[in-house]
Amino acid sequence: MRVSLLTQPDGKLVIDPILEGQALKTKKIDITDCEGNALERDIIAAYIYGYDRIEFTSKRILSEQKQIIRKVCYKLIGPEIIEESANCVVIQDLLNPSELPIKKGVHRMFLITSSMQEDAIRALRTVDHDLALDVSQRDDEVDRLYLMISKQFRSVLCGGRIPDSSETSIEEYHDFRMAASPLERIADHAQRIANVASKLETAVRADVMEEIEDLSNTYMELVKQAMDSLYNADTPLANKVIDGINSMRPRVKELNASILNLESHETMISLGMVVDSLSRIGDLGSNIAEVAINSSIRDK
Numbered sequence: 088m089r090v091s092l093l094t095q096p097d098g099k100l101v102i103d104p105i106l107e108g109q110a111l112k113t114k115k116i117d118i119t120d121c122e123g124n125a126l127e128r129d130i131i132a133a134y135i136y137g138y139d140r141i142e143f144t145s146k147r148i149l150s151e152q153k154q155i156i157r158k159v160c161y162k163l164i165g166p167e168i169i170e171e172s173a174n175c176v177v178i179q180d181l182l183n184p185s186e187l188p189i190k191k192g193v194h195r196m197f198l199i200t201s202s203m204q205e206d207a208i209r210a211l212r213t214v215d216h217d218l219a220l221d222v223s224q225r226d227d228e229v230d231r232l233y234l235m236i237s238k239q240f241r242s243v244l245c246g247g248r249i250p251d252s253s254e255t256s257i258e259e260y261h262d263f264r265m266a267a268s269p270l271e272r273i274a275d276h277a278q279r280i281a282n283v284a285s286k287l288e289t290a291v292r293a294d295v296m297e298e299i300e301d302l303s304n305t306y307m308e309l310v311k312q313a314m315d316s317l318y319n320a321d322t323p324l325a326n327k328v329i330d331g332i333n334s335m336r337p338r339v340k341e342l343n344a345s346i347l348n349l350e351s352h353e354t355m356i357s358l359g360m361v362v363d364s365l366s367r368i369g370d371l372g373s374n375i376a377e378v379a380i381n382s383s384i385r386d387k
Contacts, residue, residue: 203277210284222281229274240264269371276364310372320383325376
């Protein structure tokens with residue numbers, strides 16, 4: 088048997104057997120009477136668990152079930168339908184994990200999330216319904232990356248080979264997986280703001296909009312700094328981020344008071360949702376900064 092020697096970031100050598108013609112990890116799922124969200128959840132669970140090949144069987148696979156399988160494949164990175172018949176559909180993960188290491192995947196999540204938030208606020212300011220729709224659609228890409236990162240991390244936990252072992256330790260995999268979760272939720276809040284923008288009929292009052300835009304820019308800059316502190320193991324910067332986000336609470340309270348003075352009750356509710364999302368984005372930025380502190384303490 089041939090083996091490979093993998094160098095870990097801490098200097099350790101891992102001896103890994105090279106298994107020629109290793110069988111694909113396969114899962115068979117009987118989807119009789121399994122439809123809608125339940126079927127979708129089963130597919131995603133099998134994907135995250137690390138199955139390379141998933142076989143869906145039934146005496147008769149309904150057209151609606153096939154549509155769900157295709158839709159979920161679109162939501163995931165790697166799986167493609169390779170076989171299809173009246174009573175069987177097979178999907179296989181064609182992605183090589185080394186093509187997108189976890190650090191690059193998390194960074195890609197951050198870039199998409201940042202652009203979503205920026206465009207969501209622009210759509211709110213300009214009452215641009217088309218841009219708001221575009222923001223909502225980009226959330227799917229963040230979800231795809233998040234699920235792929237979750238799958239990679241679970242594979243590592245179960246003893247799988249680390250795709251980028253020369254650069255990333257198991258501990259770092261854990262930390263970056265922890266950071267991916269708040270990024271995915273920030274993208275959800277950007278989508279929520281875009282949904283508000285898509286329903287606006289008139290522009291937001293200029294002074295209120297200026298405060299919303301400034302609050303969003305400040306929070307996203309702090310999120311960026313939190314990400315920088317994670318990648319650079321910079322504890323002082325991470326603490327600065329947390330302190331900065333905490334100091335924003337009076338501004339959020341003042342903005343909410345300004346919104347309550349608007350004439351339209353519907354606008355008050357809509358903009359209240361926007362400010363709530365901005366505040367939660369700040370809290371999620373704090374979560375990333377806390378992950379950075381926990382990660383950097385290991386190096387110290």
